[in-house]
Amino acid sequence: MRFPLAGLAFVAATAALAQAPKRSGFEDMSPATQAMQRDDAANxxxxxxxxxxxxxxxxxxxxxxxxxxxxxxxxxxxxxxxxxxxxxxxxxxxxxxxxxxxxxxxxxxxxxxxxxxxxxxxxxxxxxxxxISRGAAMAPPDDPRLATARERGRALFTTRLGQLDLACAQCHDDNAGRRLGGALIPQGHVNNYPAYRLEWQAVGSLQRRIRNCMTGVRAEPFPAGAAELIELELWLAERSRGLPVETPSVRP
Ligand code: HEC
Ligand code: HEC
Incomplete structure (x- = not known):
């Protein structure tokens, strides 16, 4: 996926959206894609x-x-x-x-x-x-030994990356719910991985999804398994705290 340059105009931090209630990416999908996720025989x-x-x-x-x-x-x-x-x-x-x-x-x-x-x-x-975790509320551990890495993940999430010079947070915190080219920008929750993506025609991990967004802003993606990806995963899990696990999910 490549994000269109034309989308750049939309970026302006709006505190109101950043404080919107947590919303699984499921709710932003078309009824047909939602039905595919709901029906175990079709998913x-x-x-x-x-x-x-x-x-x-x-x-x-x-x-x-x-x-x-x-x-x-x-x-x-x-x-x-x-x-x-x-x-x-x-x-x-x-x-x-x-x-x-x-x-x-x-x-x-x-x-x-x-x-x-x-x-x-x-x-x-x-x-x-x-x-076997479906329906369980996302509950990342409060373990203090994770705090430094999670904080690094939070910092990465708000750091501008790539040729488009955009931070994850500019899309997923500040502009969630708006459209970027054809795609609706979800809040970027992670209660649903691995996921089947229609664009991939395959099941992929959360790391693959993150790497995809990095390519989208024309940044060099972190290699699979990199410490930075685990740090981002830690922060993303914290942002998704309380949302029910819906793996295996379907996404556009
Ligand atoms: C010989 C016993 C043994 C086998 C075989 C084994 N595990 Fe484990 N597993 C453990 C133990 C013991 C732990 C607790 C952490 C530790 O001491 O390694 C653990 C921890 C885990 C955890 C983390 C649990 C938590 O609450 O955080 C997961 C997930 C897991 N195992 C999955 C698997 C999977 C999947 C397989 C097969 C591919 C597997 N394990 C095979 C013994 C085993
Ligand atoms: C330019 C805007 C933009 C930026 C910057 C961006 N993303 Fe995304 N992200 C998207 C869009 C759009 C989607 C949904 C794509 C689709 O459905 O086709 C998405 C999807 C996701 C999802 C999947 C959510 C779900 O419901 O499964 C995660 C997780 C995510 N992004 C994390 C990140 C991370 C981490 C970064 C920073 C490294 C980042 N994104 C940067 C636009 C962006």
Whole structure:
């Protein structure tokens, strides 16, 4: 996606919009796209989540364990987990998002080969963890060890980027609800990832979505897994606090 230069005229901070009630991107979609998300039989993200469910029960890796062996059948103790990430990882001493956390379990608890972030099995597993968290209110941890990274994410969100010299906040805080070219600017909430995007014709992660907006302002996107992306994810989760998880979602 490339944002049209003509859209630049709209940028003027309006405190009123910044204080608007939280609104999931779902509410800004056409009735047809909303219907596709609501109907599990029509939502392509559901197929990914069901693949993830099957993988959860499958023994993989040298340790000879499935996710379910440790976490319980049908997701067991992990219900609601998608509402609580990114979280602090004790061993690395750094914040990890849900894909990062799954990767730790694969490596350390299963001794299984890595799943790259945008690979089908990783998207399927994170979609499944989202599915078993559906309806849970976004509740990012209050862990003080996350504060510095979250603050960096907030600062990044308000930093002008790229050739268009636009900050995330100028669109998603100041101009949400307005149109940019053909697209309606959503508040930019993250209670719905991974998501199936009609534009991608594929399921993608939140990092892919953020990288897409960076390309939109003609900035060099941070590489997948970069600390800056995790920091942005931390701030985005805080902005979305209280919204119900709706993974796997559909977006335009
Ligand atoms: C051998 C046991 C074991 C296996 C197998 C395992 N995990 Fe874990 N998992 C753990 C433990 C223990 C923790 C708690 C953190 C830690 O000490 O690593 C954890 C933590 C997690 C968390 C974070 C939970 C939270 O509340 O923050 C997620 C998500 C998770 N695992 C997903 C998975 C997935 C998905 C798989 C399969 C791909 C898997 N795990 C395989 C033992 C396991
Ligand atoms: C020029 C305006 C603009 C800027 C700047 C911008 N975005 Fe976006 N963003 C959009 C538009 C428009 C969409 C919706 C695209 C669509 O539906 O086709 C979007 C979608 C999103 C979404 C998906 C929300 C959902 O409901 O799934 C997230 C998250 C997001 N942006 C985050 C960011 C971040 C983080 C930055 C800064 C790195 C950023 N955006 C910069 C315009 C912008």
């Amino acid at each position: 392509p993200g559901l197929f990914f989540a069901l693949d993830g469910k099957a993988a959860f029960a499958r023994v993989e890796g040298a340790a000879g364990r499935s996710c379910a062996d440790c976490h319980g059948a049908d997701g067991g103790g992990l219900k609601g987990v998608a509402a609580r990430y990114p979280a602090f990882d004790e061993r690395s001493g750094a914040p990890v998002d849900l894909a990062g956390r799954v990767e730790i379990c694969r490596r350390e608890h299963q001794q299984a080969p890595a799943w790259p972030r945008e690979s089908r099995p990783m998207l399927a597993m994170t979609a499944y963890l989202g599915l």
